[in-house]
Structure formats: C-alpha cells, structure tokens
Amino acid sequence: VSETALGRPRDARIDDAVLQATRELLAEEGFAATTVQSVARRAGVGASAIYRRWPSRLELIVTASNPGLDQLEIEPSGDLVTDLRRFVDTYLEKFDSPVSRAAFPGLLAVRGAESVEYRALLHEMGQGVRPAFRAALAAAPPEAVDPAVDPDTVLDMLIGAALYRVFIHPFTGRSHEIDDVADVLLRALRP
Amino acid sequence: VSETALGRPRDARIDDAVLQATRELLAEEGFAATTVQSVARRAGVGASAIYRRWPSRLELIVTASNPGLDQLEIEPSGDLVTDLRRFVDTYLEKFDSPVSRAAFPGLLAVRGAESVEYRALLHEMGQGVRPAFRAALAAAPPEAVDPAVDPDTVLDMLIGAALYRVFIHPFTGRSHEIDDVADVLLRALRP
Numbered sequence: 362v363s364e365t366a367l368g369r370p371r372d373a374r375i376d377d378a379v380l381q382a383t384r385e386l387l388a389e390e391g392f393a394a395t396t397v398q399s400v401a402r403r404a405g406v407g408a409s410a411i412y413r414r415w416p417s418r419l420e421l422i423v424t425a426s427n428p429g430l431d432q433l434e435i436e437p438s439g440d441l442v443t444d445l446r447r448f449v450d451t452y453l454e455k456f457d458s459p460v461s462r463a464a465f466p467g468l469l470a471v472r473g474a475e476s477v478e479y480r481a482l483l484h485e486m487g488q489g490v491r492p493a494f495r496a497a498l499a500a501a502p503p504e505a506v507d508p509a510v511d512p513d514t515v516l517d518m519l520i521g522a523a524l525y526r527v528f529i530h531p532f533t534g535r536s537h538e539i540d541d542v543a544d545v546l547l548r549a550l551r552p
Numbered sequence: 553v554s555e556t557a558l559g560r561p562r563d564a565r566i567d568d569a570v571l572q573a574t575r576e577l578l579a580e581e582g583f584a585a586t587t588v589q590s591v592a593r594r595a596g597v598g599a600s601a602i603y604r605r606w607p608s609r610l611e612l613i614v615t616a617s618n619p620g621l622d623q624l625e626i627e628p629s630g631d632l633v634t635d636l637r638r639f640v641d642t643y644l645e646k647f648d649s650p651v652s653r654a655a656f657p658g659l660l661a662v663r664g665a666e667s668v669e670y671r672a673l674l675h676e677m678g679q680g681v682r683p684a685f686r687a688a689l690a691a692a693p694p695e696a697v698d699p700a701v702d703p704d705t706v707l708d709m710l711i712g713a714a715l716y717r718v719f720i721h722p723f724t725g726r727s728h729e730i731d732d733v734a735d736v737l738l739r740a741l742r743p
Binding site: 530 | 582584698719739
C-alpha cells in the first residue's frame with residue numbers, strides 16, 4: 362500500500378478500505394469496539410495511514426457513518442401526502458441501518474463532542490434537507506398548507522419522530538405504523 | 553459500611569451513595585468513564601457491594617439515571633394548550649440534565665442492550681405517561697380534539713420532538729422555541 366507525497370492525490374483505495382472496515386466494525390461489533398487500531402487491523406493498513414486522513418476516531422466514524430442527509434434529492438411531487446411520506450421514509454431508512462444504529466447514539470454519547478465534524482454531522486441531519494422540505498410545502502396547494510406554520514419546526518418534529526421510531530419504538534411493544542407520522546404532520550399543516 | 557444478612561433490609565445508605573456517585577460520574581466524566589470500579593471508588597464501597605445490588609454496570613446506570621417518567625403526575629387542566637406545553641416541558645426537563653445527556657445516548661449505543669431493565673427504561677419513557685396523556689386529551693373540549701387522531705402517535709411525536717430539541721437542536725444554530733412543538737401538535741389535533 363503506497364502513500365503519496367505531499368500535493369499528490371491520496372490513494373483512494375486506502376480511504377475506501379478504511380471506511381468500509383469502519384462500517385463493518387460498527388455494524389458487527391458496535392461503537393466501543395470501533396477503534397483506530399481495530400479498523401487498521403481489519404483494513405490491513407497502519408494506524409498512521411488512518412491518522413494521516415482523520416484526526417481522530419470520532420471524525421473517522423462520522424465520515425464512515427455519514428448517512429448522506431446533505432445530498433438528499435427529493436423533488437416535490439405536488440402531492441403533500443406523498444412528499445411527507447417520502448421524507449419520513451427517507452429518515453427512517455437513514456437511521457435504521459446497522460451502521461447508523463451503532464454510530465449515531467455512540468457519537469451523541471461522547472463527551473466533549475464539540476469538534477467541527479461532529480457538529481457538521483448533526484447539523485446536516487436537518488439543515489441540508491431544509492430547502493427540499495420547504496420546496497415540498499411550497500409546491501402543495503394553498504388549502505393544504507397554512508403559511509403560519511413554521512416549516513423548520515415541522516421538519517424538526519419529522520426527524521424527531523424518525524429518531525423515536527428507530528431507537529425507542531421497537532421496545533414499546535406497539536405495532537409500527539409509519540404513515541401515522543405523515544398523517545399527523547399533514548393535519549398540523551392544514552390552514 | 554455494614555452489609556446485612558439474607559432477609560434483612562439492605563443498607564439504604566449504600567444504595568444512596570452508589571446511585572449518587574453514579575450520577576456524579578455520568579455528569580462529570582461521561583458514560584464511558586462510569587464503570588463499576590470508578591463508582592465503587594467514589595462511593596467508598598467495594599465493587600462486590602455494587603454487584604450484590606445491580607447485576608451489571610448497565611442496570612446500575614439505568615437505575616441511577618432513571619428520569620422518573622413512570623411517575624409523572626400531570627393532572628389535566630382542561631386547557632389543551634396548557635397541558636401540551638406541560639408535557640413538552642416535562643420531557644425537555646427530564647432529557648436535558650447532565651445525567652440524562654450522558655446516560656441516555658450511552659445506553660442506546662450499547663450493543664446487545666437487551667436486558668429487561670434496559671427495555672424497561674425505554675418503555676417507561678412513553679408507556680408510563682400514556683394514561684396521563686390520554687386523560688389530558690379526554691379533558692379537552694370536543695372542538696379541540698378529533699377522536700380520529702391516535703394519541704399514541706401524538707405522544708411519540710412529542711417525545712421525539714423533545715429528543716430532537718435536547719440532543720440535536722443545540723447544533724443547528726437556530727433559536728430555541730419550546731412552544732412551537734405544542735402549537736404544531738395542537739393544530740394536528742383539531743377536528
């Protein structure tokens with residue numbers, strides 16, 4: 362495995378192997394077991410190759426577990442029910458993977474998790490999606506959406522509902538009705 | 553510190569000292585640092601005295617960080633706005649303590665966290681409160697609450713919104729408007 366000199370492109374194969382090993386460890390062994398040493402061992406690279414790319418274990422886990430919420434492509438359909446359900450489904454899908462289920466609470470639990478990358482992860486969970494969400498509300502007919510309702514609050518609640526569904530609902534013993542969330546938000550948006 | 557023989561009441565002072573030490577460590581040092589050994593050291597008891605009371609570190613943390621959501625006493629006021637805001641405030645307050653902020657994601661992050669006590673903690677977050685929440689909706693005038701709306705879904709979303717507010721919202725850079733959540737739910741409940 363060759364390292365490159367300053368100014369030349371990094372070996373993307375190392376990046377890929379390290380990120381893949383991190384995801385595998387998160388899914389198979391959990392957050393605590395996903396250390397730089399264990400990732401290096403599984404990826405077949407030296408720990409120094411990892412530290413050259415990520416300043417710490419946390420930044421590595423943030424990159425590897427990035428659910429891509431800043432690159433959501435949800436074009437408004439004009440039908441608010443359809444659009445709300447797509448947003449709810451998207452968040453549920455992003456949170457409810459073995460990697461996310463291990464990485465997300467693990468990152469939240471870290472004390473002093475005040476790094477720029479860490480904030481960026483939480484930030485993008487809602488912020489990158491807001492323009493698409495506003496567009497979906499704007500594309501809906503006026504009788505469906507009261508302009509007095511704050512779209513940011515509604516999206517916060519949609520994300521919160523997805524968090525609840527993925528991390529807490531499995532323990533409540535109740536059945537899992539995804540559409541309920543979209544229906545309640547739809548009702549809230551009515552003029 | 554005296555241990556008692558089988559059948560006699562346990563020394564409540566040991567319980568209190570251990571639980572207090574656990575809370576202090578969670579708040580000051582975080583989830584990872586809150587081990588049975590470190591709790592024993594801070595409480596001035598032996599690790600065996602702790603293991604006699606709690607089968608593992610996780611159960612100890614669950615007991616010590618129990619936010620008391622199963623003992624909520626919220627009597628319906630008859631005014632739905634008031635009641636919804638009290639529920640939202642209660643959850644925000646329960647989640648937003650230094651102990652809860654360390655314990656809650658830590659417990660969620662633990663792999664194989666399938667112990668009875670652990671499930672009980674998550675369960676009570678919503679379940680113990682449901683009767684009081686249903687009572688609040690039942691006490692509201694009929695023009696405020698559509699019986700077609702599922703109270704469980706609304707409470708799930710209220711809890712999810714509180715989770716979002718405590719664990720994610722501080723990173724979004726937006727201002728913190730507690731009343732927004734109650735207002736959105738109020739709108740959703742309208743017939």
